[in-house]
Amino acid sequence: MTELWEGLTRAIQLIISFDPEVMEIAGRSLAISATSCSLAALISLPLGGLIHFSHFPGKRLLISIIQTLFSVPTVLIGLLVFVLFSRAGPIGGLNLMFTPAVMVIGQVILIIPLMLGLILSALRGVDKGVAETAISLGASRLQAGILTLREARYAVLTAVIMGFGRAVSEVGLALMVGGNIKGFTRTLTTAISLETSKGDIELALALGITLLFIALIVNVALNRFQQR
Amino acid sequence: MALLKTVNLGQKYGERYVLKDVNLEVDRGDVFALIGPTGAGKTTLIRLLDLLETPASGRIYIDGVDVTCSGGYRLAIRRRMALVQQKPVVFDMSVYENVACGLRWRHEKSEAIRQKVEAALELVAMADYKSRNARTLSGGETQRVAIARALVTQPEVLFLDEPTANLDPVSVSKIEEVLAHIIGQQKTTIVMATHDMSQGQRLAGRIGVLIDGEILQLDSPSEIFTSPKSREVAQFVGVDNILAGVVVAKDNGLVTTEVSGYRLQSISDFGLGEEVYVLIRPEDITLTLSKDIGSARNTFLGRITKMTPLGPLVRIEVDCGFPLLALITKRSAQELGLTVGGEVYANFKTTAIRTIKRWR
Numbered sequence: 001m002t003e004l005w006e007g008l009t010r011a012i013q014l015i016i017s018f019d020p021e022v023m024e025i026a027g028r029s030l031a032i033s034a035t036s037c038s039l040a041a042l043i044s045l046p047l048g049g050l051i052h053f054s055h056f057p058g059k060r061l062l063i064s065i066i067q068t069l070f071s072v073p074t075v076l077i078g079l080l081v082f083v084l085f086s087r088a089g090p091i092g093g094l095n096l097m098f099t100p101a102v103m104v105i106g107q108v109i110l111i112i113p114l115m116l117g118l119i120l121s122a123l124r125g126v127d128k129g130v131a132e133t134a135i136s137l138g139a140s141r142l143q144a145g146i147l148t149l150r151e152a153r154y155a156v157l158t159a160v161i162m163g164f165g166r167a168v169s170e171v172g173l174a175l176m177v178g179g180n181i182k183g184f185t186r187t188l189t190t191a192i193s194l195e196t197s198k199g200d201i202e203l204a205l206a207l208g209i210t211l212l213f214i215a216l217i218v219n220v221a222l223n224r225f226q227q228r
Numbered sequence: 229m230a231l232l233k234t235v236n237l238g239q240k241y242g243e244r245y246v247l248k249d250v251n252l253e254v255d256r257g258d259v260f261a262l263i264g265p266t267g268a269g270k271t272t273l274i275r276l277l278d279l280l281e282t283p284a285s286g287r288i289y290i291d292g293v294d295v296t297c298s299g300g301y302r303l304a305i306r307r308r309m310a311l312v313q314q315k316p317v318v319f320d321m322s323v324y325e326n327v328a329c330g331l332r333w334r335h336e337k338s339e340a341i342r343q344k345v346e347a348a349l350e351l352v353a354m355a356d357y358k359s360r361n362a363r364t365l366s367g368g369e370t371q372r373v374a375i376a377r378a379l380v381t382q383p384e385v386l387f388l389d390e391p392t393a394n395l396d397p398v399s400v401s402k403i404e405e406v407l408a409h410i411i412g413q414q415k416t417t418i419v420m421a422t423h424d425m426s427q428g429q430r431l432a433g434r435i436g437v438l439i440d441g442e443i444l445q446l447d448s449p450s451e452i453f454t455s456p457k458s459r460e461v462a463q464f465v466g467v468d469n470i471l472a473g474v475v476v477a478k479d480n481g482l483v484t485t486e487v488s489g490y491r492l493q494s495i496s497d498f499g500l501g502e503e504v505y506v507l508i509r510p511e512d513i514t515l516t517l518s519k520d521i522g523s524a525r526n527t528f529l530g531r532i533t534k535m536t537p538l539g540p541l542v543r544i545e546v547d548c549g550f551p552l553l554a555l556i557t558k559r560s561a562q563e564l565g566l567t568v569g570g571e572v573y574a575n576f577k578t579t580a581i582r583t584i585k586r587w588r
Contacts, residue, residue, distance in 0.1 A: 136306070137381065138381060
């Protein structure tokens with residue numbers, strides 16, 4: 001109990017004093033997760049619209065598969081990315097292994113199903129009359145699709161928040177393909193894991209609280225945007 | 229050339245035909261009303277004409293161009309038309325933005341959008357609501373926004389699907405006022421569907437009666453209401469007295485028709501021995517307690533079999549040897565002391581009767 005209390009006190013000191021190491025790791029975590037979240041959103045939004053508005057055989061099956069992938073273990077995606085990008089892998093020549101870039105790629109693959117699935121259910125929640133009314137007023141299919149996404153904006157934003165949450169909090173993938181290299185690919189989660197195993201509970205706790213703090217700020221910012 | 233034309237247009241959902249062989253022509257500037265009971269296929273026909281659905285059979289021509297399935301042209305053609313739906317869906321944004329949508333999709337300049345949206349909101353008396361979220365409006369206000377949203381694009385054809393259904397009487401009259409103004413001021417061709425036959429009569433220049441997916445009659449409002457060509461149309465337009473008879477005498481345009489052994493006099497051109505229907509609107513029948521009724525040539529003594537109150541009116545069924553249905557005010561019924569089982573004289577003028585050839 002004492003250890004926990006001391007850990008908390010030290011953690012707060014580290015945060016208040018803007019400890020360079022904590023800030024550097026937190027900044028990298030935020031940058032990697034925000035990049036993967038933005039890229040995943042850029043892919044999921046049009047893809048979600050396309051799947052929602054298209055009629056094709058196997059659509060229900062595809063949606064079921066997407067929903068199943070919500071719970072894919074991060075280490076499994078890590079393994080897949082590892083196999084693809086390792087020196088002997090099919091795209092090993094890109095030399096991206098153990099770089100922030102490959103961590104972003106992995107996180108994008110990890111969160112796309114979640115974001116896509118939530119966007120699809122957000123679009124399903126919009127009155128079908130919206131797109132039809134738009135079309136009757138002279139909108140093209142694309143314009144009607146954008147309007148429908150706009151109508152679902154709160155639920156779509158929730159999908160993006162969930163995606164960010166999954167990206168910033170995962171550890172397996174970051175560890176496997178990032179390698180937890182100090183000053184290069186070390187993120188909050190991989191650092192927490194490392195510091196805990198080293199016995200530096202205070203630092204691990206400080207990093208954990210920082211992680212929660214980042215999640216809080218992102219959520220507050222997005223919620224404010226939602227309420228506008 | 230007709231602006232809108234359909235040839236044998238049909239639509240089916242699954243195996244069920246909801247529209248059969250619809251042949252229509254609407255000229256530029258016309259106000260055309262589709263009237264018919266709920267479920268007759270009016271909405272389906274409007275949706276087909278607005279190119280929101282593809283027909284199962286038949287063709288649609290706009291300005292002489294076949295647009296039935298022309299994928300590439302559909303957007304361009306649709307942009308020449310606008311639809312106001314029965315239950316309009318407004319978007320989750322301000323009234324102003326709702327009305328501006330159609331113009332933005334047409335890539336109009338922002339200054340032109342501002343001017344047009346403000347004029348359209350002014351027209352439907354919703355200018356004060358422009359900053360309100362459209363989802364917070366009442367039914368009547370929503371309908372007015374929907375009308376402004378359609379009108380702002382200056383469509384060549386404006387489709388109105390039951391524009392006043394499910395609205396309170398005050399909202400109905402406000403919307404009819406707006407529509408009458410549009411009809412009077414603008415050259416927009418209007419195709420409206422309504423189950424309210426009197427609304428069709430008030431607003432339209434031509435009416436098509438759609439019953440069970442078929443256009444049973446296409447005529448001017450006065451013809452539809454005075455000379456229905458089938459029992460279904462007659463009943464729909466409120467001619468409740470449809471009596472089968474035979475012309476038994478003719479004298480200078482005054483024709484005597486025998487109905488169930490009783491003789492009715494009317495004005496028509498039918499010849500002796502012709503089988504006809506005698507149509508009498510219930511509101512054209514007056515009820516009296518004595519035979520002295522002035523100018524009505526047709527007077528029959530009967531017994532009241534049923535009285536049904538209809539707001540300020542009473543629907544009275546009288547058995548005169550043949551059934552008659554009269555519609556009188558509640559006050560008149562009270563003054564005359566009418567009761568079920570009581571005797572009463574049913575009177576109607578020769579001019580109140582429309583004699584038409586017997587159908588089917």
